[in-house]
Amino acid sequence: MQRVELGQKVLSENSRIAAELRERFREHGVLCVNLISSPGSGKTSLLECTLERLPKAARVAVLTGDIQTENDAARLRRFGFPVKQITTGGTCHLDARMIEAHLADWPLENVDILFIENVGNLVCPSSYDLGEEAKIVLLSVTEGEDKPLKYPSIFFKAELLVLSKMDLLPYVPFDVDAAVENARRVHPEIEIVKISCTTGGGLDLWMNWIERRRRAAKSRAAEPVV
Amino acid sequence: MHELGIAEATLDAVRKEAARYPNTRVARFGLRIGELAGVDPSAFRFCFEAMVQGTEFERLLLEIEYCPRKQRCRDCRREFTVQNYSLQCPNCNGLNSDCIGGDELDLAFVEVEEYAAS
Numbered sequence: 001m002q003r004v005e006l007g008q009k010v011l012s013e014n015s016r017i018a019a020e021l022r023e024r025f026r027e028h029g030v031l032c033v034n035l036i037s038s039p040g041s042g043k044t045s046l047l048e049c050t051l052e053r054l055p056k057a058a059r060v061a062v063l064t065g066d067i068q069t070e071n072d073a074a075r076l077r078r079f080g081f082p083v084k085q086i087t088t089g090g091t092c093h094l095d096a097r098m099i100e101a102h103l104a105d106w107p108l109e110n111v112d113i114l115f116i117e118n119v120g121n122l123v124c125p126s127s128y129d130l131g132e133e134a135k136i137v138l139l140s141v142t143e144g145e146d147k148p149l150k151y152p153s154i155f156f157k158a159e160l161l162v163l164s165k166m167d168l169l170p171y172v173p174f175d176v177d178a179a180v181e182n183a184r185r186v187h188p189e190i191e192i193v194k195i196s197c198t199t200g201g202g203l204d205l206w207m208n209w210i211e212r213r214r215r216a217a218k219s220r221a222a223e224p225v226v
Numbered sequence: 227m228h229e230l231g232i233a234e235a236t237l238d239a240v241r242k243e244a245a246r247y248p249n250t251r252v253a254r255f256g257l258r259i260g261e262l263a264g265v266d267p268s269a270f271r272f273c274f275e276a277m278v279q280g281t282e283f284e285r286l287l288l289e290i291e292y293c294p295r296k297q298r299c300r301d302c303r304r305e306f307t308v309q310n311y312s313l314q315c316p317n318c319n320g321l322n323s324d325c326i327g328g329d330e331l332d333l334a335f336v337e338v339e340e341y342a343a344s
Binding site for chain 2: 123
């Protein structure tokens with residue numbers, strides 16, 4: 001019997017494709033963000049509010065993932081930006097190969113921001129790198145404030161936590177401070193914005209965050225590769 | 227529930243490794259799963275065992291090492307294992323540390339044996 005030590009990543013093929021995508025995004029100065037949450041936390045609503053607020057000339061594209069139906073793409077196409085639906089046909093997450101395939105005929109030269117809406121799932125999408133600049137996790141106030149502790153992987157990997165449906169706070173027993181504290185226990189540096197797509201509250205902070213990161217991605221594209 | 231997909235990727239990796247050692251079979255392999263990897267060890271084992279049934283890998287033994295989250299303190303450089311989500315350094319009580327382990331999803335090792343002469 002011979003034992004061979006390896007230490008190689010199981011998802012190395014996904015990581016390889018994700019690294020290629022990341023390099024393409026960097027080269028073209030594209031800010032790519034990967035939105036992840038449970039089903040029904042408001043990913044599509046947040047994207048609707050975002051597209052609505054962007055100038056018509058903004059160079060924005062959306063990939064939206066679901067197990068079945070084109071419903072989300074139909075909702076998002078109303079704003080006039082290019083949107084593609086990725087239907088996974090049963091798979092509970094997006095992987096880098098799906099992104100690569102759906103970007104094949106989209107010239108990234110014409111894109112400044114690529115939003116990826118992952119399949120509604122707080123567990124599996126956290127394992128798959130899509131080449132994004134940042135993962136963003138949404139948690140709505142109708143969920144439990146202990147979700148960051150129950151699903152530490154995604155709250156650890158996300159750079160930004162969006163607390164959504166803040167307008168419902170008077171009607172639900174959600175403890176915002178506890179949710180923030182739980183998220184920071186898992187990930188002390190996580191940034192947090194609180195929003196309501198119904199009232200529009202907090203959306204200026206969200207738009208500022210995206211704009212700041214878009215500029216950073218743009219300026220990085222101009223830098224030589226080290 | 228993506229453990230089945232991960233089990234497939236794992237078996238592919240084992241198969242590739244096995245191909246490098248002719249006239250042998252892989253008897254056992256090790257998988258490292260970090261607590262931040264988002265992969266449930268028992269669900270993984272269930273999927274893996276269901277997947278290899280009736281294949282050449284049916285007798286393949288799977289050893290899972292579950293890896294806790296590890297941090298390194300930025301102030302005193304102490305490395306520590308995180309318990310009960312506490313990121314406080316046990317040495318200097320500092321709260322600034324970097325994650326250095328716990329998101330593993332790695333093929334750790336394979337054990338190959340020569341085919342017995344028959």
